[in-house]
Amino acid sequence: MADGHDKLMVALLAVPESTASTLYGMYDMLGSTGRDWELFVNGVPGEPLIHPMIVSADGRRIRSPSGLAIEPEYSLADCPDVDLVAVPDLMVAPDEDIAGRHPAEVAWLRERYASGALLATACTGSMILAEAGLLDGQDATVHWAYSDAMAARYPAVRVHRNRALVISGEGRLILGGGGTAWHDLALFLIARFLGVEEAMRVARLHLVDWHHIGQQPFAAFVCRRQTGDAVIADCQEWIAQHYDQDAPVAEMVRRSGLSERSFMRRFARATGMSPLEYVHTLRLEESKQLLETTDLSVEAVANEVGYEDASFFGRLFRRKVGITPTQYRRRFATLRKALAQQQGEQAPPSS
Known part of the structure; x- marks a missing residue:
């Protein structure tokens, strides 16, 4: 403030x-x-x-x-x-x-x-x-x-x-x-x-x-790269490309060179989230994009972002997003297509 x-x-x-x-x-x-x-x-x-x-x-x-x-x-x-x-x-x-x-x-x-x-x-x-x-x-x-x-x-x-x-x-x-x-x-x-x-x-x-645009960009925003703590910033940079790997939190701890307890504390202070919450947020953001832009099944989307258990993914998605992956796809994939069509209609004719 x-x-x-x-x-x-x-x-x-x-x-x-x-x-x-x-x-x-x-x-x-x-x-x-x-x-x-x-x-x-x-x-x-x-x-x-x-x-x-x-x-x-x-x-x-x-x-x-x-x-x-x-x-x-x-x-x-x-x-x-x-x-x-x-x-x-x-x-x-x-x-x-x-x-x-x-x-x-x-x-x-x-x-x-x-x-x-x-x-x-x-x-x-x-x-x-x-x-x-x-x-x-x-x-x-x-x-x-x-x-x-x-x-x-x-x-x-x-x-x-x-x-x-x-x-x-x-x-x-x-x-x-x-x-x-x-x-x-x-x-x-x-x-x-x-x-x-x-x-x-x-x-x-x-x-x-709220769900028209509010939750999606907010999740992306809170996951932006932090610059105040160089060690944590390096881990964020790494996890942005490797969030789908097994045991990503353990790998971030290893990269940091810190004890697990110190890493957890510094990560939470820098990002406002625990490392595991951060990983889930990144994975869910990517899953939203896949649900909007591809025809992959929900199970395939879960696997793509790092979840072997599609049921766990579905429960997590609903808890964090407020609707199921299928409901999200139905709503936002349709909205994306409608917006694209509208923009195409408004574009000036090509010469």
Whole structure:
């Protein structure tokens, strides 16, 4: 948490092009975390876990493109230290160039990123990060209608038009692609900072379908390579390529040169998971991809990722993911095909 605060401090950056519905939607969803679940379950509001605040260049009222007034709480100069800055989507035309339009906001985002804040964007908000140069050499996403223009305008950015959520900058740049991606983005951020269970509570309260994109990228995110402990980072690098081997935890202990007890303690401190939990997470992530993209049987998928006992794999998958492998395939393989078809229909005709 930001210095001197026991809550997650989140700044929502407002500019004249900001969509009020996304800005205030994120404000309400983030602000409900920890508070509203207790109200509905026990009748008494809980302690809010997130303090969202709306900030703008000068702190003055902004008239959004729809005509609604946006009331910032802070100017950039007065904004307190925050853990996270979120940039909601912008109402601009795909071919509209925003270069040079927001110099104060661009400079402030650079400063916040340099000071350690995590930056997140919804849909076209990613263009402000691109304008700030923070996406140079990074993977990014944006609404499909803007992807070609963004790629042409910012050639140093690797734009992925088909991805709903992209995590870059060693986990400190998080971008949601679609127009309503802010739902999943907000849930993802809650999960990132406060845990999956807290995010699931918010999803239930707001009737948001978490499984559309939420759980998949979260699992991939928590398994990103850590750099704070070189010994553990080396083991993570190795396990990313060898998670399907027999006794992978024992091999990581051997590679580390540590005693088993010391290794277990340092691994948990670096990753937030035990080594075995980490291995299971990697295996389940790979199994999701195989279920989505191949016709392999569930038994074959289990074997591919390192489980000889398909029944154990099925039970583990259901416990961790919430649905069976077959249900997952039915849901997400179909969704993947539908998205691919939609993107193909939206692509310009080849000349």
